[in-house]
Amino acid sequence: MLIDEALVKEALDTALSSGADFAEVFIEDTLNNTLQLIDEKVDTVSSVFISGIGIRAYLGLRSVSATSSDLSRDAVLAAAGNVASIIADGRRTAAEFRLCERLNTNVHRIEVVPSSYPVKEKVEIARRMSAAARGYSNMIGQVTGTIQDVDRRILVANSEGLLTTDRQIRIRAACSAVAVKGAESQTGFDGPGRRMGMEFFDLVASPEDIGREAARQAVVNIEAGYMDSGVYPVAIENGFGGVIFHESCGHSLEATSVAYGTSEFCGRKGQLIANEKVTAIDDGTIPNAWGSINIDDEGTPTQRKVLIEKGVLKRYMVDRFNGRRMNEPSSGSARRQSYAYTPTSRMTNTFIAAGEDRNEDIIASIDRGLYCAKMGGGSVNPVTGEFNFAVTEAYMIEDGRITRAVRGASLIGRGSEILHDIDMVGTDMRTGQGMCGSSSGSVPTDVGQPLIRVRKIIVGGR
């Protein structure tokens, strides 16, 4: 890493020197590469080097931190000194400790590290993706193809003697295609990603698959009509459909909102908060999954956590600092976009587990409703539980059959209500990839579910 162990120890000692009861150092050295083609021509290529240190100390339920992109000895010790000067509690002297290195299990095999792969060959992959989108239909106008890769090395050390490192490599390919008909334009998007190397394009999705999928959605939407808004039963498809759980419930189970008593799910462990068909899991251990981590950004090994089991709330997602307030150990959920953000509890790969309902029965059970084939993003107000998310590909269900395509729908509701209204859960669980934004920045997360039925929900549209 960028600074030596002796300086790490000195920074921890300095941060502890004025009475803090815990101190932590986080060092990061990251390279982000992004390549974007517009209409098969290279539009932008960027390389961003991110490195710096985040030093944090606790005194009881108070956290003080300092970050610096300058990793010189003077700057590191000045940052640690800033922390100590704010803590300034002369009543305690810190206990002596020694740093001992811990090596973590790495379940993510990376065949070809993307940051060392030639840019011109990435251009070729992005070109294939764009060409496949363009070739899909003569209605496709503008096509954007993007390849992003991240090579993130982190070191975490703390006053409990922990010293550990991880290297997190991710790749994501995204295609956005615009279909044009008369004066109208509609956009389609596909953006799979993994904690994987360039082998992603052989093992997960070929550039052609991604390009064609984006174009297909754009063409469906340009031909789609508008729907009558109102309250309907809906069937939400697997993959990125899982954003419904992520927004309606996931964020409200993060210690970020539970610790201060602001979440609508506070103090409800052991209670039935969802339909008995709902089992929901946050699992950071899945090999090569987009949201997986070996260790969290506080150095705690990631876990598989059953959050809701058959409708009963079992666990929250907890980071070390908020865990103090909740009197719970960390669940390995602390994440930060970079050293410059203060970490907090976040999701990893979060999904509704497979159930027992057959897909055809779910569709057949709906007389008049909406089949949401692809979802966009959404957001939630964890205090009230009110959430929203956008449907990017949808069809009417009439008399138990999927009929015409409709566009521009959004779904809104309240987390505690919607969880009880998920009354059918299919068998084929799949995930979709997203970037989740919260107070500790933007982090990669998977959402997922099988096909589910929601008994009733407000569907907004024109």
Add this chain to the structure above:
Amino acid sequence: MIDREALRNAVQKECARLGVEDWEIVFSSGTSISAEMVDEELVEFSSATETGISARLVVDGREGVATSQRVDLSIISDLLARALENSRVKDVDSSYIPEIHGPGDAYPEKTCGRGYLSSAAEIRDVLARTQRTLFSSDGRVSKGTSSSAATGSGESYVENSKGLSLYDSWASSYVSSSVIVKDGEDVKNAFHAIEGDICKADMRPAVDKALKRLSAGTLASGPRPVIFTPDCFNMFLSTFSSAFSGKNALLGLSPYGDKVGDMVASPCVTLIDDPLYPDYPAQRTFDGDAYATYTKTVIEDGVLKTLLYNRQWALKAGCRTTGNALSTAAGSAIFPYSFYIVPSSSSFDELAAKAGEGLYITAMKGFHAGADAVSGDFSIESSGFIISHGKVEEPVQGFTVAGNFFQMLKDIQAVGDDLEFDVTLSSFRTGSPSVLVSGLSIAGKQ
């Protein structure tokens, strides 16, 4: 902190070694402190030192960029090597020959002061006082109510191989409150933020906003006239500002490609892009291509007057740059500055009277997913108040407002006199008064 002269020399030397003649570096640095208080407890206190260097090279008619947050002499060779490799995959484009901009522009002067900078002690005092005031202002203000404050300053230098040298600096302070109110089982929250002299900040409007949301009812579906608060309409302007980019117009990602000179909005709409809006600490005198900035009318009385360009896309469109280049990690992008709708002399009460029977929308959420910047379609979770007989009445929640932004600009019936900007420290921000729009689609519970 690294010496600027040493950095420049290192870049110059490494470029010479690589055979690169045309280069530009932007070196930035800043410090900030921020804190958060929940209830009566100071739970987070952070300080930050940030630096950044971005390098742009032009080699054989192609440009390459690379950026680093770490600024020391050891990063220079990696940074320039990446920028050079990135340049080599670009196609040579006859309609756009990249250049490094030389001296000679008439750069405007900043008219704002340097902005407010606060001390750590002031931040703590402001938070303690704010939280006390919030809790004492109403018995329904509840646990979990929090306030955050931040203060910071920064500077940046541009230096290039043509001998151009530009400098900018800023300082700013910010305070925000997130208030939770409870009345029995009914929980509501609201947010308020202020940029500027935080020692004088009064955050009680957040309490007022939250209390007014209590006991909200539901709504039947159907079209209604709508008044948006400045806050809400700013989110529209921010989401759809990309439609005014000359790049997006050329690429077919905006309906405005062939519309300069046409009516694209109601005659009561005038939209300005102002890099030098009075008293804003993030005023910009030069853009990301190092060209001089200037103020421009984008829509005048409903007529589209110009789109926004950087040098690259202006050349491709056959016109002059409007000085709207924003330097990003991916190179020069196009962004507005203070981008605002000019207020009228109509009061809010006049707008409400004109609406008659309608809705006053005070909160909207989910623009990042529920609005499509290319088609203009939106469907957004909203809450607000019923307008009945021209007066704002009871609160309503749990509905969506849907329409098409490009059509909505034409359907604006009136704009108010209450211009407000969104609170940000970035050079791009949006501003709007209250806006009355005829018939938008509402989807509610009943």
